[in-house]
Structure formats: C-alpha cells, structure tokens
Amino acid sequence: MVDAGPPVEGDVPLYQHGRVIWILAGEPSGDSIGARLMQALHRIDPMLVFAGVGGGRMEARGLRSLFPMEDLTVMGFMEVLPRLRLLSQRLVEAEQDIELRRPDIVITIDSPGFAFRLLRRVRRLKVRRLHYVAPQVWAWREKRVKHYRGLWDSLLCLFPFEPTWFAERGFHAHFVGHPILQSGVPHGRPERFYKRHDLRPESPVLLLMPGSRNSEVPKLLPVFEKTLELLYKQFPDLQPVIPATSGMAPLVRKMVRHWAVHPSIVTDTEDKHDAFRAADCALTKSGTSTLELAIGGVPMAVTYKVNPLSAVLGRFLLKVPYISIVNILAGREIVPELVQHNCTPQKLAEEVTALLTDEAKRKAQQEAFGTVLAMLQAPEGDLPAMAAAKQVLALMETPLDELRAHE
Incomplete structure (x- = not known):
C-alpha cells in the first residue's frame, strides 16, 4: 500500500508537526519556572512540542522527562563529588537526545553546573540556545563570566539589575520579571x-x-x-x-x-x-x-x-x-x-x-x-512567564546566521 502522506485541503496540510522546544530544569524551582513557561508558550502557539528534562510540574504540562530531574538536584562541591559518574552519564544522554531530535531551540533553566556543560556540548549542532535565570556571578565567582561567551544566544534575567551588569561585560540579556510573582x-x-x-x-x-x-x-x-x-x-x-x-x-x-x-x-x-x-x-x-x-x-x-x-x-x-x-x-x-x-x-x-x-x-x-x-514586576505589564515566552519565540524567529554573527 502506498503512503499518500497527510490528508490535505487544497495545498495546505490539515495537520502539521509543531516546532520542537527542548527544555531542561534541574531542580524544583526550575521545574515550576519551566511549567509556567510551557503554559505561556502553548497559549501563543498550541502546536509547540516539548522534550527534555523536568519534574512533575513540567510533566503535567506535557513533557516526558528523559530521566528523573532529581538526578541533577545537588549543590555544593563536596556533595557533587559522589555523583560525578551519574551526572556525566546524564549529560551524554541529554546531548544525544538533542542531537537526535534537532529541536528548534534548547532552553536550560538555572542549574548552571549541568546546564552550561550541556549548552557548550550542543553548540556544534547549530541549534538556538537560551538560558533562563541568569547565573548569579554578580554575587560570587565573577571571573567565571569570561567562560560564558558563546554559551547561549539569549539570556533571561529574573532581577532588574542583571541586564546592566551583564551588558557591562559584553552580554546581551533581558529582564523578564520574577516567576515567583505568579505564585498562588x-x-x-x-x-x-x-x-x-x-x-x-x-x-x-x-x-x-x-x-x-x-x-x-x-x-x-x-x-x-x-x-x-x-x-x-x-x-x-x-x-x-x-x-x-x-x-x-x-x-x-x-x-x-x-x-x-x-x-x-x-x-x-x-x-x-x-x-x-x-x-x-x-x-x-x-x-x-x-x-x-x-x-x-x-x-x-x-x-x-x-x-x-x-x-x-x-x-x-x-x-x-x-x-x-x-x-x-x-x-x-x-x-x-x-x-x-x-x-x-x-x-x-x-x-x-x-x-x-x-x-x-x-x-x-x-x-x-x-x-x-x-522591583520584580515584568516589563510592559506582562506576567513573567509570558514575558519570557515572547523572548523565546523571538529567538526562534531569528536566523541562526544572524545570531552567530554577533559572537
């Protein structure tokens, strides 16, 4: 039997596969941020498809987590050491999943230890990359900022002073308000x-x-x-x-x-x-x-x-x-x-x-x-998740050649 392809009306398919957003959260706060972002994105474009890693809140929004988010939930130098092998394995799994799916954008939320390693490894895939929740290098380890060049195409900030701080060091960033304001x-x-x-x-x-x-x-x-x-x-x-x-x-x-x-x-x-x-x-x-x-x-x-x-x-x-x-x-x-x-x-x-x-x-x-x-209100009266969603979609519409020209 010959596959006739999708049913069509005239020259327009009656259904189309949505664009793919690969999204990662590594701890409960990131899971909450990710779930609200997914909800806001779906309000703008219901055809979007999500893949990646998240917890229960993101899974309730339709994400099928690649592996348990809890595997990444660890903090402190001495606390990380016993889990290095597992974290290394999860990093490889995430990279391979992105390579297989070839998503329209990769979004990492907070969890810089894991997220930045992943962003660096998928750079070769020529995929748009956005990091949500700016690393708090203004609080400690400021010298690390030099290692962030080329890691992402867009950075979303939760605090109003952060875009200026990053701009002074050569990074373009956006303040989108703090997601906690959407708490119930x-x-x-x-x-x-x-x-x-x-x-x-x-x-x-x-x-x-x-x-x-x-x-x-x-x-x-x-x-x-x-x-x-x-x-x-x-x-x-x-x-x-x-x-x-x-x-x-x-x-x-x-x-x-x-x-x-x-x-x-x-x-x-x-x-x-x-x-x-x-x-x-x-x-x-x-x-x-x-x-x-x-x-x-x-x-x-x-x-x-x-x-x-x-x-x-x-x-x-x-x-x-x-x-x-x-x-x-x-x-x-x-x-x-x-x-x-x-x-x-x-x-x-x-x-x-x-x-x-x-x-x-x-x-x-x-x-x-x-x-x-x-001080944490999103600009232009948007809810923080919607302000972030608009930045995500704007990045998805930006040609990769244009993004790479500014690196």
Missing part, C-alpha cells in the same frame, strides 16, 4: 489549612523550610529539631509545618519520625499556599523560598549550613554582603541571616521568639517586602 501564595486560605491538618487557629504556626536538595535537608533538619525543643519551653502549643517537594517528602518524613512533636508535612501546592497564609513566621534556607515567604507576608529568619569545605570556598568567593535575595534587593538586612557557625538551635530559637513576640519587628519586615516585590 496570596490566594491561600488559612482556615482550610487549620481544618485539613487538625490544628488550632489560636496556636502559632512556624514554617520550617530546610531546602529541596538531598544535600540541604539532612544538614538543616537536625538543627530545626533542637530549635523546636528550645521553643516549646516558651511556646508549648507551637505548631511546626514543613513544606516539602514530593521528591524530598520521604526523606523529611524519615528524619522527623522521632521528633517529640510531629510537624505537618505539606507537599500539595494548594496546601502549601494555605500554610503560608496560616504561618506566623518561618525559618528558611536561602533561595527562592525567601521571596515566596515575602509574597505571603511571613516574617522570617534565613539560615543555611553546608559542608565545612564548601563554606570556606563560599566565603572566599562571595561578592555580596548578604545570602538572601530579599536583603540583596533591598540593599540592607531586612531579614536576619544565620549561616554556618551561626546556624545553631539557640540563635534560631532567639530569632523565632523575637518574630513571635515583637510586633514592630514583624511589621518592619512586612513593609519592606512590598518594596522588594515591586
């Missing part, structure tokens, strides 16, 4: 959270956010446990809540099963938003979680703890006075930072006590949050 946190319902977890509305709720990486959670949860033991002496009805990704939830449950008071562990997105609205204060690792808390108006203290060698390297390379983006954007310490040797149960308990009892301190943080969040 403001729509959370505290009364639903109390009912779902059988909690008392009159008792204080403390969010504990130890991170979303295998290298983070085991270091912070033991400190949080001892912090709670101190806090219970003054706040016997304190109710701890741990928002966790689905990938981290089993580890969290295992680590807290012997705690004197079992915390509520939240994995569902709606439940997480409800928890933010119900919370009185939070202890959180540095990162995007601080912006989530700011959107929810949750007073917080920021803390972090890594391998001692990683900490020494970090102190040597850090170029900004703060580790929290809330403080960096504000240019001053809005929220206290308790890092490494200051990440102790006693000091964390003191900060939580102040946040629960000092109304002036709470209000000062909340007022400052509004100023910081206003």
